[in-house]
Amino acid sequence: xxxxxxxxxxxxxDSMHFLNEIVERYPQAISFAPxxxxxxxxxxxxxxxxxxxxxxxxxxxxxxxxxxxxxEIAQYGRTNGIIHHHVARQLLQDEGLTIDPEHLVITNGCxxxxxxxxxxxxxxxxxxxxxxxxxxxxxxxxxxxxxxQTVPICLRADGPDLDELSMAIQALRREGKVPRALYTIPDxxxxxxxxxxxxxxxxxxALARRENMLIFEDSPYRMLRYExxxxxxxxxxxxxxVVLLGSYSKTLFPGLRIGYLSGDVEVSLSGRVVxxxxxxxxxxxxxxxxxxxxxxxxxxxxxxxxxxRLGAHVAVLADHYxxxxxxxxxxxxxxxxFPRDSSGVHWNRPExxxxxxxxxxxxxxxxxxxxxxxxxxxxxxxxxxxxxxTAHDRAMRLSFSAVPYDDIDEGVRRxxxxxxxxxxxxxxxxxxxx
Amino acid sequence: xxxxxxxxxxxxxDSMHFLNEIVERYPQAISFAPxxxxxxxxxxxxxxxxxxxxxxxxxxxxxxxxxxxxxEIAQYGRTNGIIHHHVARQLLQDEGLTIDPEHLVITNGCxxxxxxxxxxxxxxxxxxxxxxxxxxxxxxxxxxxxxxQTVPICLRADGPDLDELSMAIQALRREGKVPRALYTIPDxxxxxxxxxxxxxxxxxxALARRENMLIFEDSPYRMLRYExxxxxxxxxxxxxxVVLLGSYSKTLFPGLRIGYLSGDVEVSLSGRVVxxxxxxxxxxxxxxxxxxxxxxxxxxxxxxxxxxRLGAHVAVLADHYxxxxxxxxxxxxxxxxFPRDSSGVHWNRPExxxxxxxxxxxxxxxxxxxxxxxxxxxxxxxxxxxxxxTAHDRAMRLSFSAVPYDDIDEGVRRxxxxxxxxxxxxxxxxxxxx
Numbered sequence: 001x002x003x004x005x006x007x008x009x010x011x012x013x014d015s016m017h018f019l020n021e022i023v024e025r026y027p028q029a030i031s032f033a034p035x036x037x038x039x040x041x042x043x044x045x046x047x048x049x050x051x052x053x054x055x056x057x058x059x060x061x062x063x064x065x066x067x068x069x070x071x072e073i074a075q076y077g078r079t080n081g082i083i084h085h086h087v088a089r090q091l092l093q094d095e096g097l098t099i100d101p102e103h104l105v106i107t108n109g110c111x112x113x114x115x116x117x118x119x120x121x122x123x124x125x126x127x128x129x130x131x132x133x134x135x136x137x138x139x140x141x142x143x144x145x146x147x148x149q150t151v152p153i154c155l156r157a158d159g160p161d162l163d164e165l166s167m168a169i170q171a172l173r174r175e176g177k178v179p180r181a182l183y184t185i186p187d188x189x190x191x192x193x194x195x196x197x198x199x200x201x202x203x204x205x206a207l208a209r210r211e212n213m214l215i216f217e218d219s220p221y222r223m224l225r226y227e228x229x230x231x232x233x234x235x236x237x238x239x240x241x242v243v244l245l246g247s248y249s250k251t252l253f254p255g256l257r258i259g260y261l262s263g264d265v266e267v268s269l270s271g272r273v274v275x276x277x278x279x280x281x282x283x284x285x286x287x288x289x290x291x292x293x294x295x296x297x298x299x300x301x302x303x304x305x306x307x308x309r310l311g312a313h314v315a316v317l318a319d320h321y322x323x324x325x326x327x328x329x330x331x332x333x334x335x336x337x338f339p340r341d342s343s344g345v346h347w348n349r350p351e352x353x354x355x356x357x358x359x360x361x362x363x364x365x366x367x368x369x370x371x372x373x374x375x376x377x378x379x380x381x382x383x384x385x386x387x388x389x390t391a392h393d394r395a396m397r398l399s400f401s402a403v404p405y406d407d408i409d410e411g412v413r414r415x416x417x418x419x420x421x422x423x424x425x426x427x428x429x430x431x432x433x434x
Numbered sequence: 435x436x437x438x439x440x441x442x443x444x445x446x447x448d449s450m451h452f453l454n455e456i457v458e459r460y461p462q463a464i465s466f467a468p469x470x471x472x473x474x475x476x477x478x479x480x481x482x483x484x485x486x487x488x489x490x491x492x493x494x495x496x497x498x499x500x501x502x503x504x505x506e507i508a509q510y511g512r513t514n515g516i517i518h519h520h521v522a523r524q525l526l527q528d529e530g531l532t533i534d535p536e537h538l539v540i541t542n543g544c545x546x547x548x549x550x551x552x553x554x555x556x557x558x559x560x561x562x563x564x565x566x567x568x569x570x571x572x573x574x575x576x577x578x579x580x581x582x583q584t585v586p587i588c589l590r591a592d593g594p595d596l597d598e599l600s601m602a603i604q605a606l607r608r609e610g611k612v613p614r615a616l617y618t619i620p621d622x623x624x625x626x627x628x629x630x631x632x633x634x635x636x637x638x639x640a641l642a643r644r645e646n647m648l649i650f651e652d653s654p655y656r657m658l659r660y661e662x663x664x665x666x667x668x669x670x671x672x673x674x675x676v677v678l679l680g681s682y683s684k685t686l687f688p689g690l691r692i693g694y695l696s697g698d699v700e701v702s703l704s705g706r707v708v709x710x711x712x713x714x715x716x717x718x719x720x721x722x723x724x725x726x727x728x729x730x731x732x733x734x735x736x737x738x739x740x741x742x743r744l745g746a747h748v749a750v751l752a753d754h755y756x757x758x759x760x761x762x763x764x765x766x767x768x769x770x771x772f773p774r775d776s777s778g779v780h781w782n783r784p785e786x787x788x789x790x791x792x793x794x795x796x797x798x799x800x801x802x803x804x805x806x807x808x809x810x811x812x813x814x815x816x817x818x819x820x821x822x823x824t825a826h827d828r829a830m831r832l833s834f835s836a837v838p839y840d841d842i843d844e845g846v847r848r849x850x851x852x853x854x855x856x857x858x859x860x861x862x863x864x865x866x867x868x
Contacts, residue, residue: 255508
C-alpha cells in the first residue's frame with residue numbers, strides 16, 4: 001500500500017466536495033448554496049452553430065469548407081491558445097484595457113490560470129501568497145496542495161484592509177519570507193459579495209508597487225454589475241504589478257472551461273528578463289498541453305458574432321440576476337425583521353455578482369448548516385468554509401444566482417424562522433421580530 | 435523584478451518549443467518531426483452533430499429538448515467527469531478490461547492525468563519516478579517542474595530492461611529514496627516505436643508487485659496496431675499495480691483534450707485506505723475544476739453511436755497509418771543502401787503507432803538537425819531530445835503519421851544523401867552504398 005502525502009488529507013481540499021454532498025443529501029431543500037450561473041441563460045446550441053459558421057475565419061482561412069476547418073482546429077496547436085487576438089479585442093472594447101495578445105495565456109478555466117501562477121511564480125520554501133479573507137478556496141487549496149504558505153488579510157466592505165496588508169508584509173519579511181502576490185476578487189467577491197472602492201484600488205496598487213508584490217486580480221463576475229458605475233480594473237491602474245485572471249464561465253457558460261491570464265508582467269528567469277507568458281507557457285504545456293481549441297473557437301465565434309463586445313449579451317444576464325438579487329434583498333427585509341443595530345443580524349447589498357453575506361449572532365458552523373437543512377429544508381454555506389482559520393464563524397453566504405424566483409421568498413422565510421429559533425436556543429438576543 | 439524558479443529555465447522544459455521553432459523556421463521542409471495524428475482523419479463536424487443528437491441521453495434525460503440538454507451539460511459538474519460509464523464500456527468492449535466507472539478520472543488530455551499522478555502520489559523529497567529511456571518528455575519535464583527526481587532505465591526492443599530496473603530500485607533504496615512508479619509506453623513507444631513483449635510485460639508486473647511500485651501505463655497509440663496480435667495491457671496483467679493512462683487524441687482528435695486515468699488502485703491517506711480516484715479528484719478540482727463537459731459529451735456521443743466499440747473506426751485509421759509506415763520502411767530500404775551489419779545505419783519496424791527510430795554512426799545533435807533542415811530541407815528529431823542525459827545521441831525519431839505520401843520517398847532520399855555526406859565528413863565508415 002502506498003502512502004500519499006498528508007497534504008491531500010487537509011480539510012480545505014474537501015470543502016468543494018462538502019458542498020456537493022450537502023446538496024445531494026437534501027435534494028428537496030431550497031438551496032442558496034451553489035455559486036453557479038443559471039443554465040437557462042446559456043446559449044450552447046447557438047454557440048456550436050456559430051462555431052461551424054466562423055471556424056474558417058478563426059483559422060485564418062475564410063474560404064475553407066466547414067468540416068475541413070473544424071478538423072484543422074481540432075489538431076494539436078499553440079500552447080498559449082489560438083484565440084488570444086479575440087480575447088484581447090473583447091478586453092479592449094468592453095473594458096478599455098490594452099493587452100498585447102501575444103502575452104495572453106488561454107487556460108482550462110480560470111482555475112488552471114491560478115494553478116499555473118502558483119507553479120511558475122512561487123518557490124514554496126520562500127514565497128508566500130497573501131489573500132483576502134474570507135477567500136475563494138480554489139486558490140488557497142491549490143497553494144496548500146503545492147506546499148505554498150498562505151497568509152490572510154481581512155476583506156472589508158470597501159476592499160482589502162491595507163493596514164493589515166502592510167503589517168503582514170513586514171512580518172513576512174522579518175521571517176525571511178517573500179510576500180509574492182496578493183490574491184483578491186475586487187468586483188463582487190466570492191464569497192462576500194463586497195466590491196473594492198476606487199480609493200482602495202489606487203492605494204492597493206501603490207502599495208503593491210512599493211513592495212514589489214504582484215496582485216492576482218480574479219475577475220469572473222465583473223461584467224455582471226446591477227447598478228452603479230464600475231471602478232477601474234486593478235490591471236488598468238497598474239499594468240506592471242497586476243496579473244488579470246479572466247473567465248467566460250459566468251458570461252457565457254462554464255462548460256467552455258475557458259479562462260485566461262494576462263502574462264505581460266516581466267519576470268526574471270536565470271538573470272534574463274522575460275514576460276510571464278513565456279514561463280507560464282512552459283507550465284501550461286506540462287499541465288495540459290493546451291486548452292481545447294474547439295472550445296476556444298466556440299468562444300471566439302461568439303465574440304466575432306457580437307463584434308467582440310459582450311456588453312449587450314451581458315445586459316440580459318444582468319437583468320436576470322439583478323431581479324434575483326432584488327428579490328432576495330426584499331425577502332430579507334420582509335422576513336428578517338430583527339432590529340438592525342442590536343440583533344446582530346445584518347447583511348450587505350452587493351452591486352453585482354452572485355453572493356450576499358448574512359451575519360447572525362451565533363456560530364453558523366457546518367453542523368448549523370446541516371441542522372438548517374434538516375429542520376427547515378434550506379441550505380446556505382457557512383462563511384467559515386471560506387476562511388483560513390476560525391474567523392467569519394458568525395456568517396453565511398447566500399447565492400441568489402441559481403434559485404428559482406418562487407423559492408427565494410419561501411427560502412428566506414424559513415431561514416428567518418431557523419435563525420430565530422436557533423438564536424433563542426443558543427441564548428442570543430435578537431430583539432423582538434416586528 | 436520578480437525572480438522565478440531556476441527550474442523553469444531547465445532545457446527539458448523547452449524541448450517541445452524547440453520542435454515548433456524548427457518546423458516554423460523551415461516551412462518548406464519535408465518534416466518527419468511532429469508526432470501528430472493526421473487531421474484528414476478527424477470527424478469533428480460529425481462529432482458535433484452527434485453531440486446534439488445524443489445530448490439528452492448523455493444527460494440521462496432522453497426526452498429533453500436538444501438546446502436545454504446542451505445547456506445543462508454546459509453547467510459546472512462532477513470533478514472526475516460525466517462520461518465515466520461510457521469510457522468504461524469502451525474499455526470493456528475494445529480491450530476486455532473491467533474498470534469500475536466510479537474510479538475513472540476524466541482529464542484534460544492524458545497530460546493532465548500524468549500531472550495529477552505526480553501531484554498526488556509523489557512527495558518530492560522522498561519519492562522517485564523511474565522512466566524508460568528514451569522517454570516522452572511530457573512526463574519527465576512535468577516531474578522536473580514539480581521538483582520530483584527521475585531515474586532512467588533503458589528501453590530495449592522488447593521493453594524495459596528489467597535488470598537495470600532492479601538495480602535502479604536497489605540503488606534508490608540504499609539512498610533512502612522510494613521508487614514510487616515506473617512510467618512506460620508499452621505499445622509503440624514515443625519516441626522509439628518499440629513494443630514491450632508479453633514475457634517482459636509479465637516479468638515487469640511481477641517485479642513491480644514485489645517492489646510495491648506502481649506502473650504508469652501510458653497507452654495513446656495502442657489501438658493503432660498495423661500487424662500482429664496485441665499483447666495484454668499491463669493493467670490487465672496486474673490491475674492492482676498499474677495505473678492506465680488513456681487518450682482519445684489519436685483515435686478521435688486531439689482537440690477534444692480528453693484523457694483519463696484508472697484510479698482504482700488503493701492508496702493510504704493519513705492511515706485510511708482510499709482509491710486513487712478520491713485523492714486524484716482533489717488535485718483535479720484544483721488544477722482545472724473539471725474537464726469540459728461539452729468535449730466529454732462529444733466523445734460520449736461518438737461512443738454511443740459506435741456501440742462503445744472504436745474497433746471499426748480505428749481500423750480505417752490503421753489502414754491509413756499502416757500505408758505510411760510501409761511507405762517509409764520501403765523508402766528506407768530503397769535509399770538507405772548501407773550494409774546493415776557494419777555501417778551503423780539501422781532502424782526498427784514498429785508494429786503500430788507513429789514512430790520509427792533510425793540509428794546513424796555519428797552524433798545526431800540539435801545542431802545536426804538544423805544542418806539537415808538547412809542543407810536538404812528535411813526535419814527529423816534527435817533521439818537525444820527524449821533522453822535524460824547524453825544517451826541516444828546517435829539516433830533520430832522519424833514520425834510517419836502526418837507526412838504526405840508523395841513526400842515520404844523524396845524525404846528519405848534526401849535524408850540518405852545527408853547521412854552519407856555527413857558520415858563522410860565526420861569520418862564514419864558507412865561502407866559503400868550499393
